Amino acid sequence: MIYPDQEIMEWVQQTPFVDTHEHLVEESMRTSGVLHSDFLPCNDWAYLFRDYVTDDLVLAGMPVFELQKFFMPDLSGEAKYRLVAPYWARVRHTGYAQALRHTLRGLYGEDDLTAESLPRIAERYDETVRPGFYAAIMRRANVETCQVNSVERIFMESKHPTLLPQDLSILEFCRCSAADLDRVETETGNRPTSLQEWLDIIDFYFTTYGRKAVAAKCQIAYSRALDFAVVTKAHASRLFLHHIGQSRHALGPDDLKALQDFLFRYCVRKAGERDLPVKLHTGHLAGRGKMQLARVRDNAADLCRLLQDFPDTRFALMHIGYPYQEEFIALAKHYPNVAIDMSWSWIVNPSASVRFLKDFLLSIPAEKIFTFGGDYTAVEPVYGHACVARRGIAQAMSELVGEGWIAREEAPEVIERIMRGNALRFFPNQQRTDAAYPHGAEMDTRSSYQKTRRE
Numbered sequence: 001m002i003y004p005d006q007e008i009m010e011w012v013q014q015t016p017f018v019d020t021h022e023h024l025v026e027e028s029m030r031t032s033g034v035l036h037s038d039f040l041p042c043n044d045w046a047y048l049f050r051d052y053v054t055d056d057l058v059l060a061g062m063p064v065f066e067l068q069k070f071f072m073p074d075l076s077g078e079a080k081y082r083l084v085a086p087y088w089a090r091v092r093h094t095g096y097a098q099a100l101r102h103t104l105r106g107l108y109g110e111d112d113l114t115a116e117s118l119p120r121i122a123e124r125y126d127e128t129v130r131p132g133f134y135a136a137i138m139r140r141a142n143v144e145t146c147q148v149n150s151v152e153r154i155f156m157e158s159k160h161p162t163l164l165p166q167d168l169s170i171l172e173f174c175r176c177s178a179a180d181l182d183r184v185e186t187e188t189g190n191r192p193t194s195l196q197e198w199l200d201i202i203d204f205y206f207t208t209y210g211r212k213a214v215a216a217k218c219q220i221a222y223s224r225a226l227d228f229a230v231v232t233k234a235h236a237s238r239l240f241l242h243h244i245g246q247s248r249h250a251l252g253p254d255d256l257k258a259l260q261d262f263l264f265r266y267c268v269r270k271a272g273e274r275d276l277p278v279k280l281h282t283g284h285l286a287g288r289g290k291m292q293l294a295r296v297r298d299n300a301a302d303l304c305r306l307l308q309d310f311p312d313t314r315f316a317l318m319h320i321g322y323p324y325q326e327e328f329i330a331l332a333k334h335y336p337n338v339a340i341d342m343s344w345s346w347i348v349n350p351s352a353s354v355r356f357l358k359d360f361l362l363s364i365p366a367e368k369i370f371t372f373g374g375d376y377t378a379v380e381p382v383y384g385h386a387c388v389a390r391r392g393i394a395q396a397m398s399e400l401v402g403e404g405w406i407a408r409e410e411a412p413e414v415i416e417r418i419m420r421g422n423a424l425r426f427f428p429n430q431q432r433t434d435a436a437y438p439h440g441a442e443m444d445t446r447s448s449y450q451k452t453r454r455e
């Protein structure tokens, strides 16, 4: 066993991440404190548990009704602590919890959540959430920019577009559920009455936001397999009319799949025309009690047809397809249009991610991997996840150098590539930026943040 080499760890610490995947809400939602049942159920330290420690707490036996209480906005900090403490002790070594512990240590100066540290953690949480804290935390985490797949909008016109470049979500267009139609209607005022009208709406989004978006993003793997067949427009038109009609008979699963197949390929074509890379969720599912592992297991194999049919469109396959990451190495090894994204994977399984990175770098050009994305709605845990990822990258690189696979003098270039350079090259609308931090504001932010820490 080789532990991270000091010099390699130093290189990894100094290299900024270009973060390729977060779901951060706009900073103004956090600072306004206006709660939202989905994205901001409470605005206190418990919020930091939401992605993804909650999943582990339930696995460790915490009843769901207690978890719901834990996120209530008006429950006292002491009561919340009493709810979570027995389960926190059981989950503290998982990747999810390790990331949170790094966050508590690095941002709040507390080694652990205990009855004694709780009041200080609660206070630090409140002190931290103030205008400019996103930039301040990203700077502390040495994260240059975060690509955001907004949970609030199909495309978020962010107030901080350089710091938080945005994905255009195509999930709503191709999943096409009643909620998706509602969302589009809320955003555009349009409700389609035919497939063509739906395609016009999709075109509108690509025309309006395509130049600003960093990628087209889709997590339809949460609800279906990734085998997208070729379906004719005439057939899809008939299915669409039935789907949106008042008929009491909803589309059966095969027909819904065919409609989604058509819409998904339509969106991929649109993205390709604009040279927008397509990001796809693959592998493990967040949440609890719903994952169909047989479907997840087929993600890599299911994608081959699509990768072949769109050779000029670049695909970023996310989360290493865990736990089937070897198959994703095979895809990246064979298809020139595939890159692999390690977002989320460092905390889903840190040691598997170390092994994956080693395997990847010995079999595939180092150009085809992005090594960090926190996958959070809150910005604070990005700090802790970045610590876990840096530890893992340093571990993998140390082993590769120690075992003689990569020369020490080559390591800095590989590290720069996989943490930063690849993402800047792969995503054409990702601005290369020293201007990511609006400097006047950033200096203010940093000093106010440091002031917070001293107080």
Ligand SMILES: [Zn+2]
Pocket: 021, 022, 023, 149, 375
């Ligand atoms: Zn995500």
